[in-house]
Amino acid sequence: MLKKTLLCSCLLTAFSSLATDNLTGGDPLAAYQWNLHNSGQHGLAAKGGKAGEDLNLLTTDLLGIKGEGVTVTVVDSGVELNHPDLVNNVAPGSLNLLTGSTEPTDNSGHGTAVAGIIAAEADNNLGGRGVAPSAKIVGFNYLDAQSMSSWLQSHGVPLNGAASSRVYNQSYSSKPAMFTNADAEQSLSLQLKQQVMQDVSLNSNNGLGAIFVKSAGNAFKYYDTFIGDTEFRVLPFENQQRFNNTGLPFHDANLSTDNSSFWNLVVSAYNADGRLASYSSVGANVFLTAPGGEAASQQAGIVTTDLSGCDNGFNNYFSNTDQALQASGLDTNCDATAAMYGTSAAAAAVSGAAALVMSANPQLDARTVKHILTTTARKIDANHSGIDLNFADNNGNQLNYKAIPGWQQNAAGYHFHYFYGLGAVDVDAAVAKALQTTASLPALQITDWQSNNTALTIPDASIAGVQDSMQLTDNLTIEAVQLKFSVTHQRMRDLAIELISPSGTRSVLLSPRTGVLNVTGDTVQNAVLLSQHFYGEPAAGEWQIRVLDTDNGSSQTLVYSKDTGLLSVNDTNNSTDGTLLSWSLRVYGH
Numbered sequence: 001m002l003k004k005t006l007l008c009s010c011l012l013t014a015f016s017s018l019a020t021d022n023l024t025g026g027d028p029l030a031a032y033q034w035n036l037h038n039s040g041q042h043g044l045a046a047k048g049g050k051a052g053e054d055l056n057l058l059t060t061d062l063l064g065i066k067g068e069g070v071t072v073t074v075v076d077s078g079v080e081l082n083h084p085d086l087v088n089n090v091a092p093g094s095l096n097l098l099t100g101s102t103e104p105t106d107n108s109g110h111g112t113a114v115a116g117i118i119a120a121e122a123d124n125n126l127g128g129r130g131v132a133p134s135a136k137i138v139g140f141n142y143l144d145a146q147s148m149s150s151w152l153q154s155h156g157v158p159l160n161g162a163a164s165s166r167v168y169n170q171s172y173s174s175k176p177a178m179f180t181n182a183d184a185e186q187s188l189s190l191q192l193k194q195q196v197m198q199d200v201s202l203n204s205n206n207g208l209g210a211i212f213v214k215s216a217g218n219a220f221k222y223y224d225t226f227i228g229d230t231e232f233r234v235l236p237f238e239n240q241q242r243f244n245n246t247g248l249p250f251h252d253a254n255l256s257t258d259n260s261s262f263w264n265l266v267v268s269a270y271n272a273d274g275r276l277a278s279y280s281s282v283g284a285n286v287f288l289t290a291p292g293g294e295a296a297s298q299q300a301g302i303v304t305t306d307l308s309g310c311d312n313g314f315n316n317y318f319s320n321t322d323q324a325l326q327a328s329g330l331d332t333n334c335d336a337t338a339a340m341y342g343t344s345a346a347a348a349a350v351s352g353a354a355a356l357v358m359s360a361n362p363q364l365d366a367r368t369v370k371h372i373l374t375t376t377a378r379k380i381d382a383n384h385s386g387i388d389l390n391f392a393d394n395n396g397n398q399l400n401y402k403a404i405p406g407w408q409q410n411a412a413g414y415h416f417h418y419f420y421g422l423g424a425v426d427v428d429a430a431v432a433k434a435l436q437t438t439a440s441l442p443a444l445q446i447t448d449w450q451s452n453n454t455a456l457t458i459p460d461a462s463i464a465g466v467q468d469s470m471q472l473t474d475n476l477t478i479e480a481v482q483l484k485f486s487v488t489h490q491r492m493r494d495l496a497i498e499l500i501s502p503s504g505t506r507s508v509l510l511s512p513r514t515g516v517l518n519v520t521g522d523t524v525q526n527a528v529l530l531s532q533h534f535y536g537e538p539a540a541g542e543w544q545i546r547v548l549d550t551d552n553g554s555s556q557t558l559v560y561s562k563d564t565g566l567l568s569v570n571d572t573n574n575s576t577d578g579t580l581l582s583w584s585l586r587v588y589g590h
Contacts, residue, residue, distance in 0.1 A: 022061060034293075035349060071164070078140070085124065118348050127336040166354075247387050253283035254530060276289075389512060393461045412478075457577050471543075
């Protein structure tokens with residue numbers, strides 16, 4: 001027995017070494033790409049991370065599964081299609097949405113960096129390599145031309161010959177300061193987007209469909225937003241300290257209507273230590289987490305493609321942080337960067353991972369691929385215990401509220417976390433499962449909204465809050481749940497919103513101290529939040545909502561613009577109790 005154990009150990013060690021050499025041997029910068037294989041290397045940055053905190057794709061790569069046959073559309077700032085590390089992986093279908101040409105000019109380098117994370121070519125003795133280095137790339141400069149027509153063309157509507165892609169990567173996010181009324185007339189564009197994404201997700205590619213991957217945003221500590229035509233920086237102010245939000249996220253990824261859509265697979269970011277990246281937006285809508293890195297001046301960022309030339313792209317904007325890269329002598333033409341980081345990078349990693357799973361088993365439809373990525377995701381930062389919020393009620397009693405729980409396990413056996421969704425992508429585990437999967441998920445079903453319109457008082461600064469329940473009869477296995485609610489409250493940042501399933505799983509859909517502004521009044525109408533935390537549970541039974549006011553007026557929000565200077569808002573406690581006006585549920589499942 002001992003000899004067999006030692007033999008197995010030696011074989012595993014040899015296999016691991018072979019797999020690592022295969023991954024990093026053909027490209028000079030691949031050894032610095034901790035997102036692909038994290039050995040604790042510094043990644044051309046100030047410090048490295050923790051070995052093993054990566055996408056885990058060594059076996060997949062050794063098997064020769066590299067994304068062949070899969071096209072990924074990069075909806076971004078554009079892509080430098082003739083980049084030497086991308087040019088051989090470019091498919092027909094790219095479009096400059098400003099000029100109508102087939103060259104989606106990238107003026108910032110962001111889209112080119114994203115494309116490189118997904119599908120930079122491997123083994124060409126140039127730069128690094130992508131997660132799926134044999135996948136094909138199509139690019140759109142949507143961020144330069146954000147009209148509805150541009151959105152349609154870049155998201156799969158074949159108005160001007162857009163490619164038929166299996167994956168659409170959207171490494172951008174909005175950061176609204178207020179909730180959106182999803183049922184308002186001005187939301188007709190939102191409804192059109194939902195219809196298009198549903199059709200592309202389910203029916204494109206001869207019924208195999210496509211996955212829309214979306215970055216959660218980079219607004220954990222503060223955010224920039226437009227109110228009217230003026231751009232403001234919005235930040236918390238707690239205990240007389242700027243940027244102090246008692247450890248809670250200041251902007252919730254769920255506030256963006258794009259991110260609260262079922263059709264977008266929303267991704268948060270972790271760093272090279274395997275912890276939430278310092279900037280990453282989070283929320284109950286986050287589906288998975290993936291490597292996003294940190295600013296290279298602090299810790300390893302993501303090594304990827306950059307606009308060609310030392311005066312362009314990240315080499316120009318972040319010249320100080322790319323000095324180590326240039327000093328290495330491994331990028332003499334300035335075609336790469338080590339300064340990329342963000343949930344943009346994390347989304348790109350998931351797009352590449354999805355391409356690998358699709359390449360491993362081309363017969364799988366998009367929903368089944370998404371399901372496989374979920375069932376094989378790993379628990380990351382396993383000891384994270386959540387965040388407690390201490391506050392005083394109106395009688396001065398000190399209260400403790402578990403504002404963000406630690407890792408939980410739902411009734412279907414899935415682990416979930418407000419920061420990390422259903423876990424970190426594990427490519428080797430996902431590909432292994434894909435190779436063994438012969439059946440797709442049953443057809444998707446979407447329930448009608450079921451509503452409760454009884455107005456209920458939300459007591460100020462109370463741990464009890466207000467609770468209500470409704471009965472759902474649809475016998476579905478849950479893939480996601482949407483909550484639509486209307487609330488009257490003068491300080492929305494005081495509120496926490498929870499949803500409890502018939503199985504007893506508690507999902508925090510809105511954590512307290514979120515930096516929303518009550519600029520246009522104190523009523524939120526028909527706001528929609530999405531939760532991934534009930535994945536796999538039965539939908540039928542009694543659902544409960546719980547809304548709490550967690551502040552008696554001690555916290556504030558600051559807004560700044562160069563025109564107005566620094567202003568304080570949300571600095572007076574609500575003079576009257578709030579009211580939960582109505583709430584509705586909709587289930588996506590099978």
